[in-house]
Amino acid sequence: MKLAVLSRAPNAYSTRRFKEAALQRGHEVKVLNTLKFAIDLRKGIPDLYFRQKPLSHYDAVLPRIGTSVTYFGTAVVRQFQQMDVFCANTAHGILNSRDKLRSLQILSRHHIGIPATTFVKDKKDVIPAIERVGGAPVVIKLIEGTQGIGVLLAESRKAAEGIIELLQSQKQNVLVQKFVAESKGRDIRAFVVGDRVVAGMRRVAQGQEFRSNVHRGGLAEAIELDEQYQETAVRAAQILGLRVAGVDMLESADGPQIMEVNSSPGLEGIETCTELDIAGAVIDYIAAQVDFPEIDLRQRLTVSKGYGVTEIYVPEGSNFVGKSISETNLGELDINVLTLYRGNKVIPNPRNSRVLEPDDKLLCFGKMEYMRDMVPKKARRRRQPEVKELMTEESGVAQLPEHEE
Numbered sequence: 001m002k003l004a005v006l007s008r009a010p011n012a013y014s015t016r017r018f019k020e021a022a023l024q025r026g027h028e029v030k031v032l033n034t035l036k037f038a039i040d041l042r043k044g045i046p047d048l049y050f051r052q053k054p055l056s057h058y059d060a061v062l063p064r065i066g067t068s069v070t071y072f073g074t075a076v077v078r079q080f081q082q083m084d085v086f087c088a089n090t091a092h093g094i095l096n097s098r099d100k101l102r103s104l105q106i107l108s109r110h111h112i113g114i115p116a117t118t119f120v121k122d123k124k125d126v127i128p129a130i131e132r133v134g135g136a137p138v139v140i141k142l143i144e145g146t147q148g149i150g151v152l153l154a155e156s157r158k159a160a161e162g163i164i165e166l167l168q169s170q171k172q173n174v175l176v177q178k179f180v181a182e183s184k185g186r187d188i189r190a191f192v193v194g195d196r197v198v199a200g201m202r203r204v205a206q207g208q209e210f211r212s213n214v215h216r217g218g219l220a221e222a223i224e225l226d227e228q229y230q231e232t233a234v235r236a237a238q239i240l241g242l243r244v245a246g247v248d249m250l251e252s253a254d255g256p257q258i259m260e261v262n263s264s265p266g267l268e269g270i271e272t273c274t275e276l277d278i279a280g281a282v283i284d285y286i287a288a289q290v291d292f293p294e295i296d297l298r299q300r301l302t303v304s305k306g307y308g309v310t311e312i313y314v315p316e317g318s319n320f321v322g323k324s325i326s327e328t329n330l331g332e333l334d335i336n337v338l339t340l341y342r343g344n345k346v347i348p349n350p351r352n353s354r355v356l357e358p359d360d361k362l363l364c365f366g367k368m369e370y371m372r373d374m375v376p377k378k379a380r381r382r383r384q385p386e387v388k389e390l391m392t393e394e395s396g397v398a399q400l401p402e403h404e405e
Helices: 013-024 066-083 092-098 102-109 123-132 156-168 227-240 268-274 278-289 299-300 368-374
Strands: 001-005 026-034 037-042 047-050 061-062 138-142 152-153 174-178 185-192 197-202 219-220 243-253 255-262 307-312 335-342 343-347 361-367
Touching: 001 013, 013 026, 013 268, 013 278, 037 066, 047 066, 047 299, 061 066, 061 219, 066 092, 066 243, 092 152, 092 227, 092 255, 102 174, 102 227, 102 255, 123 156, 138 156, 156 174, 174 227, 185 227, 185 268, 185 278, 197 268, 197 278, 219 268, 227 243, 227 255, 268 278, 299 368, 307 368, 361 368
Parallel strands: 001 026, 001 061
Antiparallel strands: 037 047, 138 152, 138 174, 185 197, 185 243, 197 219, 243 255, 307 361, 335 343, 335 361
């Protein structure tokens, strides 16, 4: 395998370890400066130049894109994808991970545990937003901050209001997040490679510092993650489109809560802590997957006129409930079931004998005219009203109105 590591820091610990691990396994590897590429676009011939010369063939790419060059770096990764080169992380996945708001929006839809979070722009919305996440203390985060930079703890509502207004006056976008007190300045880093967690460590903040990042003085210890934490970490990485990721989680009373998913996780802290060859695990995974470059499934499948991809929901009482996929006659309507979603389970390419249950979701490809009638109309989401007791001035006892039913 000929591997390109995209990095502007060839002497950084992580870059050196990836190169060493690849060479130890007999692979050819080069570290290429991300900013030295030129992207050429012509009809049907996507191409790349490196240092003014046509780029030679590579089998795989391991992107290590710095935050400051995210836009250009992801453009280079995307070009490799168009050239059918396997990329350990796609441009789409990297972009998802770099924007805290975007990543949390995606994860929340898929029922992944996250701290209560709000994003506001209007000054009048700041105080209500703080109250909605549970009141002070709150954590305030810059949307595009990394490695603990731009993460602040506001002990009071007044302090939080002042910090948010100051940051917004500097044209900064900020998130307001619930402070998970029971985590006690600790978090978990799970290193995900493909569909498994290859290493885990717990980081503990020291002194008055609430951020547990190792480079900020936090202490780290190797841990064995239980199934719930492993599953949450893998699902979070996969949902964001990442194959190699560092998933940071809080240990809350409600289980794991995702703080952040990193697309270029550092190796030094976790390899030193766990004494595991994580770089080798990443290289082995890439070598095993090199023949399967990323395909934009929706883009490829929707180029056929009249065909498309959609999700069909199976509600309680549906005629599909209790029937196998073959008995639904979807195949006769030229509709193919690509994936079945059942709760937290993802069942790719389900067998025709699979019996459907209430609340199943079917990702289907087929004729739009037939699928259109199967897609349920979007119901307006109703908020649950807050029920409060009505107190009388005299008795202090809650009473119902006399003339209303």
